[in-house]
Amino acid sequence: MVSRLREIALTLHSPRRWLGLGVAMLAVLALPALNRFTPAGSALHVADHLVPLGGKFLCYALVAMAMDLVWGFTGVLSLGHAVFFALGGYAMGMYLMRSIGTAGVYRSELPDFMVFLDWKELPWYWHGFQHFGFAAAMVFLVPGLLAYVFGFFAFRSRIRGVYFSIITQALTYALMLLMFRNDTGFGGNNGLTDFKTLLGHPLAEQGTKQALYVVSAIALLLSYLLCRFVVTSKLGRVLLALRDAESRVMFCGYSPFHYKLFVWTLSAMLCGLAGALYVPQVGIINPSELQPSASIEIAIWCAVGGRGTLIGGILGALLVNGWKSWLTAAYPDLWLYFLGVLFVSVTLFLPNGILGALSWRKRSAVLALAEAREAEDKHEPSQPLPRQA
């Protein structure tokens, strides 16, 4: 048993990489530790507000990694991944709303916004969400089911490339419009907010925030290991092959449909998890998370960090959101321009993202690859070969 685990661990990473992973994890956990265990005046102290901010970034990192699984590895560019994130968030938000109980403004069993709309009873789809276990299952099942159904039709019809990206944008837009409506039953414009407790712990307490941060970090780590397991398996190599030469994969006897559907659904469920951890840390979920631009930003995180690496998505999400927090505070009007310039320059100058540029070995391989391609083009076989003596 132990040797089997060891064997699996070594297929995921070399011992050196495991060490690096441990160090990175300690660095991530240092943030809430320094917040908790150092006195407020100390040079090492981390300010209270940075804990939920950091936790939020970890959720973004998880989404970016899930995105990398479908885009970086499988070549399926989704511009609707925020849908799955938001659905996970709404599922958790519904639990948090139900946990408020009668402590709301109107002292009603119903969530405040329903009282405000003069609703007399809970819509059927709100039932069960008072149980944490039920809500936690929905966090995975709802995004997973939507992804499965959507993917089933899209991949079966062999929709690819730009067409796929466009319909995912349409998906997020449609869901946003739906969620904006009051009578959909999810709080409309304002969404779900004013949460009080999670599993009995007051969300306003710093201890709860620290715990949420740690849970987010652990969720990210476990999801990373799961993704690593997927991409280091033979299935992972089929995904890369699909990305590079889909028809060749079919003639090898693999059905792209099942492979794509699997990673697509897995990716959506990871996004759901991220959304569920995000909502109690930011205290609100509303339709603005479903704006088409939200999904595009996720793709930009991946592109900036480096696709097809898992770590790249994480890195990109942390960096871009770090800049965003700083810039939107310092120069609120400039953020969108900055994001645009960032995306264009990464596409032009760092096609493999920051990770690709950092890793010299990889870069030289890419250069060699380009050279080989060039050389190949010189005697492209569609040109008649010189055959005459």
Added chain:
Amino acid sequence: MSTDYMLWVDDVSVSFDGFKALTNLTLALAPGELRCVIGPNGAGKTTMMDVITGKTRPDSGDVYMHGSSVVLTHLSEPEIAEHGIGRKFQRPTVFENLTVFQNLELALKAKKTAFRSLFSRLSSEGRDRIDAALGTIGLRERAEAPAGLLAHGQKQWLEIGMLLVQDPKVLLVDEPVAGMTHREMDRTAELLISLAGERTVVVVEHDMDFVRGIARNGKVTVLHEGRVLAEGTMDAVQNDPKVIEVYLGQEAGEAKRTSLGPSAETTGAPC
């Protein structure tokens, strides 16, 4: 139609926007046969392979395999591959970001469901088969190199290696020696000849010396404008006036490489 065929292309027609790429094409391959298919550019050779492998659906006609129990034209591409049809493309297509070894691993005959791929590991028997193929295609030293870094001829070989480990009953090989040196061509010829017998092999090639070398006394099919123009031994089709006319017409044009005459002397293609 006799029942002891391996693959039977039955009266297949394909058109693209009104342009008839194949017209009532019929072709029967005996088990273990090595069949060469020649014809000028645009004759429909690649389209024929597209139909057999499921990439293109014919407007009419069907493709049967082994005693008409399986109608290939009703199956999807992966299902056809699973029934034992392997294909090498005209333009070498290997998985450039995977290593040579991984390319072969993906092609290796195995259960190819997503579930199996996620949990199964390469058996030692599979490893041996890959290793044997690496030896045959002369890429053992490059096993860990990304396939994208291989020279053109090596990619052709890798693709042939992928066919070997896929262990198909029927191999469709589209222009296997384009971009190969003379020596590599000789080795390819040997390999294809050795594969026939156990399997059925269809080779499309423009290089007439190469075709003559592998066809020996076997049948050669000449396609022209989507139809079978002639079928017979290499000598027979070469002396067929219809064939000569088609190729002479070509000769007047640019495509010298399809020249049929014995004057065309093999020079190694630059690689």
